[in-house]
Amino acid sequence: MEYISERIRTAEQGIISAKEAAENDTKSSAGDKYETTREMMQHEISFNQVQLHEARKLKYALSLINPSRKCTVAETGSLVYTDIGNFFIAVSATPLSIDGVSYHVISSASPVAKAMQNHKENDVVIFNGKRISIKSII
Structure with missing residues (x-):
């Protein structure tokens, strides 16, 4: 904000x-x-x-995002921790760091968010020919 x-x-x-x-x-x-x-x-x-x-x-x-809502799949408003980085799916913005943890702030319309959409913890998605392992979702 x-x-x-x-x-x-x-x-x-x-x-x-x-x-x-x-x-x-x-x-x-x-x-x-x-x-x-x-x-x-x-x-x-x-x-x-x-x-x-x-x-x-x-x-x-x-x-429109409820920060207290627990997400079980990658969707708008979720924090997605992966083996290639951490993503906050919300709006397109500059990366941010909270308590020493870096996050890519991405739009739900972005290609990587679309690749992760509706996937859950421990799923593997393919994006640009790369495997991305979803570690956890909040």
Whole structure:
């Protein structure tokens, strides 16, 4: 949630900064330069609006996960411990480390999550020609 909240803040700040830059340039420019700057700032606002929308969608998707629910198969909201690493199936985000344990934070739509989907502890799945042994699922 911290990661997504930071993405939301960054996008919101980007929109504010672009609007301020366009306003400031309007006061001091005329002609083609004004139009070019205004177009660039509109592009920047649009880009940040898309980023903001995507971050809000991620936040909503993450809010649907019940962290106290015990998962018995690899699915959205589960922690999957494997012989190649640990995965939190939720949303696509940067890897994180908790108490010295590293986790890949992946979307349920990612290829590796799809390969593990509905498998349980001690199952072996094949992903990109590699065997992945599922040690445990929480």
